[in-house]
Amino acid sequence: MLLQTLTTLNYRNLAPATLHFPAGVSAVWGPNGAGKTNLLEAVYLALTGLSDVGRLEQLVQQGEKEAYVRADLLQGGSLSVLEVGLGRGRRTLKADGVRVRGLELPRGSAVWIRPEDSELVFGGPSLRRAYLDELLSRISARYAQQLSRYERAVAQRNAALRAGEEWAMPIWEETLIKLGSEIMEVRRRAVSRLAELAAAANAALGSAKPLKLELVETTTPETFRADFARRAAEERARGSTVIGPHRDDLGLTLGDFAAGDYASRGEARTIALALRKAELDLLQERFGEMPLLLIDDFSAELDPARRAFLLTMAASVPQAIVTGTEEAPGAVQSLSAEAGTFSPAPTESGEPEQAPIAGQVVA
Numbered sequence: 001m002l003l004q005t006l007t008t009l010n011y012r013n014l015a016p017a018t019l020h021f022p023a024g025v026s027a028v029w030g031p032n033g034a035g036k037t038n039l040l041e042a043v044y045l046a047l048t049g050l051s052d053v054g055r056l057e058q059l060v061q062q063g064e065k066e067a068y069v070r071a072d073l074l075q076g077g078s079l080s081v082l083e084v085g086l087g088r089g090r091r092t093l094k095a096d097g098v099r100v101r102g103l104e105l106p107r108g109s110a111v112w113i114r115p116e117d118s119e120l121v122f123g124g125p126s127l128r129r130a131y132l133d134e135l136l137s138r139i140s141a142r143y144a145q146q147l148s149r150y151e152r153a154v155a156q157r158n159a160a161l162r163a164g165e166e167w168a169m170p171i172w173e174e175t176l177i178k179l180g181s182e183i184m185e186v187r188r189r190a191v192s193r194l195a196e197l198a199a200a201a202n203a204a205l206g207s208a209k210p211l212k213l214e215l216v217e218t219t220t221p222e223t224f225r226a227d228f229a230r231r232a233a234e235e236r237a238r239g240s241t242v243i244g245p246h247r248d249d250l251g252l253t254l255g256d257f258a259a260g261d262y263a264s265r266g267e268a269r270t271i272a273l274a275l276r277k278a279e280l281d282l283l284q285e286r287f288g289e290m291p292l293l294l295i296d297d298f299s300a301e302l303d304p305a306r307r308a309f310l311l312t313m314a315a316s317v318p319q320a321i322v323t324g325t326e327e328a329p330g331a332v333q334s335l336s337a338e339a340g341t342f343s344p345a346p347t348e349s350g351e352p353e354q355a356p357i358a359g360q361v362v363a
């Protein structure tokens, strides 16, 4: 997977530009607020269709109505043009000029490592479910479809519970048991492999304590129906579905203790990094091609073992973009960031890879 160029227009604080990315590590460095994270966010959005902002309008430059991002991506030897158009509450994705849904994008194309990934450890179960569901949705389009059907059915059953529509319960319960059991089966298989990969990454990061990942389930495919009967009174009192994969968690144990309750901040960062490395490995196993690696703010990582791990990871994939307030070592391209513009600078080891080309926008 090689990103060849990224074009942005009216995207957050980025100046309109087309940037070229060679194979190897591109270092993007500059002061706080320069737009480094925005650049990685634009790449990730164009490649995966994924974005975790609350409102799409946030992505459009203030004072503008629409934004545009285009990525030219080389995958499996052929070039794809991926485009995103953003407007008020509206997002349009195109692949090679044809409108597509997010699921139809090249799903194993990028992994994004961010300083806030520690929230995967300290945050609530919904963050870990989102990590798992996003990853599994990229691995399997069917999983994504079943999950969205399941979530709709949960919302409808909750509405029926609140309206006291007892007659509708058997129908919704059968739907949830069918869709939910399939989701649980896929999660079980994936988590068993993810656990191996994350444990290996955690050990490679020099952690003295073993990392264990396991699904914490509120029910099982085997007991779903009986659990609905058992929790019937509670569900009616609360007006909500309290069992099922939408309430499950990805349990993280470091050594003998639950990581969310007992891990130090540094240990949490190591676990989060191990989870991202496992994600990279799983996507590579599934699609047979190494995703583009996006590392946001490597310079915030002060621990020598984690910093070395990040930089080794970047150097070991076909292509990585590494941002920081200082230049990442070993880069083949260096882009200095300032107020939303990215100017080629000599790398630590030589001349700029590209001439400045800001302003060339392919609309």
Ligand SMILES: Nc1ncnc2c1ncn2[C@@H]1O[C@H](COP(=O)(O)OP(=O)(O)OP(=O)(O)O)[C@@H](O)[C@H]1O
Pocket (backbone or CB within 6 Å): 011, 012, 013, 030, 031, 032, 033, 034, 035, 036, 037, 038, 039, 057, 058, 059, 060, 061, 062, 297, 325, 337
């Ligand atoms: N929709 C928008 N329109 C204009 N500017 C925006 C928009 N959204 C964010 N910004 C600006 O983008 C800048 C943040 O950029 P970004 O987070 O990419 O910085 P950064 O280079 O990663 O900084 P740091 O090193 O602090 O992480 C902020 O100054 C913010 O005000």
